[in-house]
Amino acid sequence: MSMRVELDEPKCVASGQCVMAAPEVFDQREEDGVAIVLDDGPAPELHDGVREAAAICPAAAIHLVER
Amino acid sequence: MKRIVVVGASAAGLAAAETLRREGYEGAVTLVGDEPQAPYDRPPLSKQVLSGTWPTERVFLRPRPALDSLGLDLRLGTAATGLDLGSREVLLADGGRTGYEGLIVATGVRPRRLPGEGAHVLRTLDDAVALRDRLLPGRRLVVVGAGFLGAEAAAVARSLGAEVTLLEPAPVPLAHAVGEKVGRVLSEAHRDHGVDLRTGVTVVRADGNGVRLADGEVIEADDVLVAVGSVPNTDWLTGSGLTVDDGLLCDEFSAAAPDVYGAGDVARWHNPLFGVPMRVEHRTNAAEQGMAAARNLLKPLARKPFAPVPYFWSDQYGMKVQAHGCLRGHDDVAVVEGDLAGRRFLAAYRTGDHLAGVLAVGMPPKTVRAWRQAVATRTTWSDALGSTASVSRA
Numbered sequence A: 001m002s003m004r005v006e007l008d009e010p011k012c013v014a015s016g017q018c019v020m021a022a023p024e025v026f027d028q029r030e031e032d033g034v035a036i037v038l039d040d041g042p043a044p045e046l047h048d049g050v051r052e053a054a055a056i057c058p059a060a061a062i063h064l065v066e067r
Numbered sequence B: 001m002k003r004i005v006v007v008g009a010s011a012a013g014l015a016a017a018e019t020l021r022r023e024g025y026e027g028a029v030t031l032v033g034d035e036p037q038a039p040y041d042r043p044p045l046s047k048q049v050l051s052g053t054w055p056t057e058r059v060f061l062r063p064r065p066a067l068d069s070l071g072l073d074l075r076l077g078t079a080a081t082g083l084d085l086g087s088r089e090v091l092l093a094d095g096g097r098t099g100y101e102g103l104i105v106a107t108g109v110r111p112r113r114l115p116g117e118g119a120h121v122l123r124t125l126d127d128a129v130a131l132r133d134r135l136l137p138g139r140r141l142v143v144v145g146a147g148f149l150g151a152e153a154a155a156v157a158r159s160l161g162a163e164v165t166l167l168e169p170a171p172v173p174l175a176h177a178v179g180e181k182v183g184r185v186l187s188e189a190h191r192d193h194g195v196d197l198r199t200g201v202t203v204v205r206a207d208g209n210g211v212r213l214a215d216g217e218v219i220e221a222d223d224v225l226v227a228v229g230s231v232p233n234t235d236w237l238t239g240s241g242l243t244v245d246d247g248l249l250c251d252e253f254s255a256a257a258p259d260v261y262g263a264g265d266v267a268r269w270h271n272p273l274f275g276v277p278m279r280v281e282h283r284t285n286a287a288e289q290g291m292a293a294a295r296n297l298l299k300p301l302a303r304k305p306f307a308p309v310p311y312f313w314s315d316q317y318g319m320k321v322q323a324h325g326c327l328r329g330h331d332d333v334a335v336v337e338g339d340l341a342g343r344r345f346l347a348a349y350r351t352g353d354h355l356a357g358v359l360a361v362g363m364p365p366k367t368v369r370a371w372r373q374a375v376a377t378r379t380t381w382s383d384a385l386g387s388t389a390s391v392s393r394a
């Protein structure tokens, strides 16, 4: 199972919830807190955390393409 | 469990439905929502939708294919009108009934209104579009209530060139929520941007063409927005046997009765992290609690208490306000990073002996996350403040 992480950046509200759910995959820009995707093709062991991040993102800004 | 019904098809209800599937539940999921639209997001309504920077299609929570892939029995435009706990059935406005083995209540809140006719409220996509279409340069808008919602609408209306009068009964807007000094900093931004902010005024009637104050004064306007708080949507639960007391009463697992859970703005649950019952109208909580309710419903023997650090943000005049924890009812406030005058600061809130919450404006994300962590671990006030060099009482 492969996963691609897409961020709809203009939607991001800089909440940091994704960083708390999956710190290996997300970070926040220092100047405005907008999310950064560190790894857009995360390894399988990180998938649960990334799914949690996408579900919890209060801006619905994280899209996952899984196949 | 073979049949789960989720009532309320917005942030909390959708999060619950998605979590059921993500946890591997393959039974039937009926998602009942009284709004006709597919689930959409509310925070952009008072921001990008009101300002016209986003087309309305941007607010939908999931692209249609993602929604379809959940395999839901989706009943949009259908209100739940009653609940029969005994027979485990939800009664629907179309006269039908839908049986459940598990139920999640996520019906949110609706705006509180004032006497009068024709004033706007701002809760739904239709509300936002109706107000947006009226906000033209030179139009006079009266906003009743300078809470976060009223403040955001006032800011957007100014940016569109409308003349804005903002009326607030309290002496300092938001003082009960964020403290007086922080409330003052946030409300000074209104005056800087040319909003006529009038505090200590009580509106007794709001109509489409103006408002009447308690002292008899009438303020005329082209449009009036009433933003004076909200009422939980629990009418349909009346007589069901569930306890309703400013929201659906839930325990620390978010359960209201066996196999019945509440989530989102409608739920008043016992948050064991803070040891108090709370009902929070925040977007992140809706998702988190929807997820928690779904998991606890599916795994009755491995339930986890729902013990989040509440979080909300608000955008006003280019300021991003972010708050973690419970600020309401605090005993003390201290500015622990930055300074109020520069509108870049982090304020810490004490309740009892503990750091109960923080509110930040324009601070780096790492700093904010570190303070949030201190709230999550129930740091004592003296330990929390001991870590900062300079502290000024706010």
Ligand SMILES: Cc1cc2nc3c(=O)[nH]c(=O)nc-3n(C[C@H](O)[C@H](O)[C@H](O)COP(=O)(O)OP(=O)(O)OC[C@H]3O[C@@H](n4cnc5c(N)ncnc54)[C@H](O)[C@@H]3O)c2cc1C
Residues within 6 Å of the ligand: B007, B008, B009, B010, B011, B012, B013, B032, B033, B034, B035, B041, B042, B043, B044, B045, B046, B078, B079, B080, B081, B106, B107, B108, B109, B122, B123, B124, B149, B233, B236, B263, B264, B265, B266, B280, B281, B282, B283, B284, B286, B311, B312, B313, B314, B315
């Ligand atoms: C304009 C606006 C701006 C906001 N901005 C922010 C912000 O910046 N930051 C933040 O943290 N939060 C913000 N919020 C709050 C956030 O949007 C809410 O916390 C969130 O929408 C709660 O989701 P919910 O699913 O619990 O409830 P709701 O979103 O209220 O959804 C409940 C759904 O259930 C439906 N329903 C009600 N009764 C019935 C019934 N009997 N039968 C069937 N369906 C029913 C309702 O019509 C609605 O569709 C904002 C809210 C608004 C309105």
Ligand code: SF4
Residues within 6 Å of the ligand: A011, A012, A013, A014, A015, A016, A017, A018, A019, A026, A028, A033, A034, A035, A053, A056, A057, A058, A059, A060, A061, A062
């Ligand atoms: S959770 Fe969503 S809104 Fe928050 S920082 Fe991450 S992408 Fe942005």
